[in-house]
Amino acid sequence: MPTDPADAAAAAVDADEVLAIAQALIRARSENPGTTEDAAAEVVTGVLLAIGASPETVRGEAGRPSVLATIGRTGGPTLAWNGHLDTVPAGTLDTWSVDPFAGDVVDGRLIGRGACDMKGPVAAALAGAAAVVKAGMELAGSLTFHLVADEELAGTHGTQVLRDRGLLTHDAAIVGEPSNLEIALAERGGAWVTATTYGAAAHGSQPHRGVNAITAMARFLLRLHEVVPDTVHPLCGRATVNAALIDGGSAPNMVPDRCVVDIDRRTIPGETDPDTVLAPFEVLADELRTDDATFDLRTEIREWILASETPADTPIAEAIRSATAAETGSTPPDVGFTGITDARFYLNDAAIPTVIFGPGDLSVAHTADEWIDVEEMVTGARTYARIFASFLGA
Ligand SMILES: [Zn+2]
Numbered sequence: 157m158p159t160d161p162a163d164a165a166a167a168a169v170d171a172d173e174v175l176a177i178a179q180a181l182i183r184a185r186s187e188n189p190g191t192t193e194d195a196a197a198e199v200v201t202g203v204l205l206a207i208g209a210s211p212e213t214v215r216g217e218a219g220r221p222s223v224l225a226t227i228g229r230t231g232g233p234t235l236a237w238n239g240h241l242d243t244v245p246a247g248t249l250d251t252w253s254v255d256p257f258a259g260d261v262v263d264g265r266l267i268g269r270g271a272c273d274m275k276g277p278v279a280a281a282l283a284g285a286a287a288v289v290k291a292g293m294e295l296a297g298s299l300t301f302h303l304v305a306d307e308e309l310a311g312t313h314g315t316q317v318l319r320d321r322g323l324l325t326h327d328a329a330i331v332g333e334p335s336n337l338e339i340a341l342a343e344r345g346g347a348w349v350t351a352t353t354y355g356a357a358a359h360g361s362q363p364h365r366g367v368n369a370i371t372a373m374a375r376f377l378l379r380l381h382e383v384v385p386d387t388v389h390p391l392c393g394r395a396t397v398n399a400a401l402i403d404g405g406s407a408p409n410m411v412p413d414r415c416v417v418d419i420d421r422r423t424i425p426g427e428t429d430p431d432t433v434l435a436p437f438e439v440l441a442d443e444l445r446t447d448d449a450t451f452d453l454r455t456e457i458r459e460w461i462l463a464s465e466t467p468a469d470t471p472i473a474e475a476i477r478s479a480t481a482a483e484t485g486s487t488p489p490d491v492g493f494t495g496i497t498d499a500r501f502y503l504n505d506a507a508i509p510t511v512i513f514g515p516g517d518l519s520v521a522h523t524a525d526e527w528i529d530v531e532e533m534v535t536g537a538r539t540y541a542r543i544f545a546s547f548l549g550a
Contacts, residue, residue: 334516
């Protein structure tokens with residue numbers, strides 16, 4: 157029996173249990189949009205009860221379940237571990253080589269919707285906590301699970317509910333999204349920009365009498381990349397822009413007088429002012445108007461999500477770094493997370509140092525045949541067990 161508490165916790169991880177929990181979660185469909193997280197909530201509730209925790213289900217106005225449970229004792233350091241129970245829809249079933257809800261393992265990979273994003277990581281964290289309990293460890297602090305609904309559609313019915321109820325009060329948080337067991341200290345934000353060009357309607361047989369709003373939009377979109385500043389964030393790289401949705405015109409025989417495009421402008425930490433992000437759109441519109449006086453484009457930010465960042469030397473990052481080094485023999489790099497996660501609620505709204513850290517590769521999230529390497533998932537469980545034992549002072 158190892159004498160170091162972190163070694164003892166890691167040694168107590170049951171690899172079969174990690175896989176069994178992940179498979180049970182994949183079989184508990186929770187597509188968002190599509191269905192609720194109730195079946196998945198039942199699975200995690202069962203696991204938490206089995207390790208002696210007292211899980212409770214918190215539901216917002218929409219009735220979607222988030223499961224909360226705490227192990228350890230009050231008075232010491234507090235750590236929240238957040239993972240979402242929902243997944244994106246499976247998509248077209250015949251693009252999968254297996255049933256996305258069967259939990260099949262093929263060549264060491266667990267395949268299924270949510271395998272890496274993020275039922276596999278949830279299973280790893282639960283098994284890590286189970287190992288801490290099984291090793292008979294007395295934590296000096298407490299670990300609280302926030303196993304939430306609705307992350308895939310902005311968290312309104314999940315982590316946001318916990319925030320609104322004042323439940324984000326911890327010393328530190330881990331959001332267990334798949335990060336390849338690298339330490340994601342920063343995540344990008346987003347500005348959803350609606351751009352509208354205005355023209356003048358005319359008979360389609362006499363286009364010279366009108367102003368074509370679609371053609372105007374085309375000229376704008378071909379130069380859209382110019383709205384992204386050259387600034388490079390050390391972890392997140394450059395900001396990006398993507399024209400995502402387009403709508404324009406009224407009939408095939410008319411000159412269109414209006415065209416609307418929804419633009420997904422992803423921001424990097426440091427981009428804190430929506431007006432500054434929007435300014436280059438206006439500069440580009442002015443240039444196009446100089447070339448052609450009929451050019452008329454208006455932009456507005458429909459939704460704004462602030463990018464977030466935690467200092468590299470925050471204690472939870474240090475704890476993750478040494479736990480991973482002890483488990484894998486190498487220190488993981490600090491990285492940026494390209495997507496938007498629930499970490500922003502902890503970091504931006506509650507000023508809690510938060511790290512995104514979990515097994516699995518984000519590049520296979522939301523794809524057909526989404527998978528997680530079973531061995532990496534088990535390494536994740538052992539690493540979580542070490543983190544819980546060391547950060548919470550076993
Ligand atoms: Zn996710």
